[in-house]
Amino acid sequence: MAAMTTTTARAGGRADRASSRVQTFLSRHGGMMPTFAAALILVLLFIGAEAFLRGDFIKPLTISNLLINNAYLLVLAVGMTFVILTGGIDLSVGSVMAFTGMLGAKLLADGLPVAIAIPAMLLGGAAIGLFIGILVQYFGVQPFIASLAGLFLGRGLAFIVSLNSIKVEDPAVLWLQSTRWKLGDWVVTPTGIIALATVAIAAFVLHLTRFGRTIYAIGGSEQSARLMGLKVGRAKVGAYVISGTCAGLAGLLLTAYANSSYPRNGIGTELDAIAAVVIGGTLLTGGRGYVLGSMIGVFVYGTIKTIINFMGAEQAWMQIIVGALLLLFIVVQRAIVARAEGRR
């Protein structure tokens, strides 16, 4: 009973050994399957687009742009991954991104230096995240409702800052987007680097710190995590603070991208971020998923958008395709969860 893999390995034979290796892999990394599926879809999308556009798609520039154009979404998706891993949801990120963008732009327009404006943006996002986290953890409010309150709060604050678009002329902020570092035909902007760094830091935190493992533990079973003596409350609030901070950072990236800030930015972007996370293989019930998967999810999303732009088709198709993919992935996830429960 105890050592199934070992027994099969001992049985000898190359085929057996290979199958036992597959078994070991599956027993260790079975949770990665949806993420592999997302990567596969991304590859298929690339190949499909390449074939359809007669070799005009897989070029360093197109792929570089995928990162540059979606840097803000990637950062949002990273924050969202933390929250979804705990089994929660954060609907506020789109409007928090708008608010922090407006806040930063306003502070810069009032002549304050970047050294104050950027920390203020991050802190503003973190504060709204903290508010949502406290509502969820200590007042027992459903994450959906608590973050909906955050959504309205963020949007309202964005309009309070200004009803109109604010132009950003600060050279440091503009530098984030206008600088092009080149390696051959590959291009990257500081915003792209920031987004990639966010992914790397998040992956590190989630996999190699106790805080990160507690996030996964909460998603597995909050009750068990508490009985195991893990600091559940702190980690849960922390997930929302991280999501809020990421929204603040996304506000900065989007402002740099557009050279300006507009209070109606990011309406519905929270749903794009959730879609990217889910497509990337993170279970909405929590506990399973990878931040790298979310990155793949963002690229799938970005690729579909690019293809539709190339084809000159209606943008509405974008939403239909993303919706269909989302449905597909949730069905796949249900199947995985059902199988896991069947085995227990």
Next chain:
Amino acid sequence: MLEVTGATVRFGADAALRDVDFRLFPGEVHSLMGENGAGKSTLIKAITGALALDEGVLVLAGETVTFRDPHAAQAAGIGTVYQEIELLPNLSVAENICLGREPRRGGVISARAMNTRAHEILLDLGLDLDPASTLGTHSLAVQQLVAIARAISADVRVLVLDEPTSSLDLDEVAELFRIIRELKTRGVAILFVSHFLDQVYEICDRVTVLRDGELVGEYLTRELLRIDLVQKMLGRGASELKSRDRLADDEPDAAVVLRARGVSSARGITEADVDLGEGEVLGVAGLLGSGRTSLARALTGVNRLESGVIRIESRPVRLDSPRRAMSLGVVYSSEDRRRDGIVAELSVLDNITLALQSERGVLRQIPAARRRELAASWVEALDIRPPDLDRPAGTLSGGNQQKVLLARLLALSPRVLVLDEPTRGIDVGAKVEIQNLVGELADNGMSVVFISAELEEVLRVGDRVAVVRDGRVVRIAAAVELTADSLLALVAQPDEDEE
């Protein structure tokens, strides 16, 4: 090693635990025995820090301690393995063992060191598992052993095992016992809670019996006869009952309303044969976990049958949902009133008419006046107090809540009423009223299955008594042929009296 004195825990006005003393010795396996509501789990929670004592002292290795949370108890050397495996199926085996005290270097978890340590602990228990594999991919038994590995990986002095064997098969239980004996030799004090008497007698040195939140006594297992233990657990209490004409035969002579043959359901009841005559009360006696509840659930469509046939008035029926069973006139009242029965927030009126309305469907609303009339008549008939239809049902006493539930089922005019511990946790007066009511219903031609942990109650109420043990109906006999003592012997003893 651990001593609890004068432990009292209250929930609102009710005391779940009253002035209980309890001792655990190093290198000894101690069992805590008692029926539902005896206070076992409350005491365990108090020991493991999940619950605070309202009164009383906890002394661990000579020091008085109070635990703020389970973490504090763990830190003090009290490891716990819960009945429902409280682990994380989405994380690796090693993480499940080590998380919370995993090897770190500068805040960074070293996966390799963690896997090595987990592997050592597992090998120590004689388990060769891949520590990096995901816990959820293993069987429940392996998960249970991983939970034990976690509990002993810290410097554990007291190990609490709360029903660890309920999901294990025989070989797995043997494996667990091997580990328990190993830990015993290391001087760990082990609290082993199980409702399987065989296992208690096999592994435990000492047993403490609780009943209704009070201490019955502490005994050495080898000096306590099995039958005495069961008697201490179940207790005795006489109360009045209106006499009613008994059906004295082994077989129901009236028309058989419900006939079950070879009924088995997953993890519960095996190959049960039950006949239920018109106007008959079939008492079901058995210990907690014997399959008495599984039997009730199998008969009423709550649990799906794996095999077997149920006939109602000699027509075979498929009871695949409670709703289907209800439409055939078979209704079930759960043993857990609060969780599976009463909707505490709704009024008495709504609670009574709930099932009837749901049977009629949402499109055929019962007129409000008719509902009120109906509910009022039941409140009067069953003497539900206070007779206030608009009061939230949750504010009623346990006995009155039970009556509301009965009224809900009776409003459906069922042919077969299955009551699972309808008198649990309610006061004596209400108990007698419910017993009398069951008798009256049967006199009016209704067939009743009456499950109770109290043997004397089963004997008083039932025309015939079915004894359930280890998931099997081991004996069905007329109540008049049994005495409390002979029934006790049937309930307690395995391998004898099988005829």
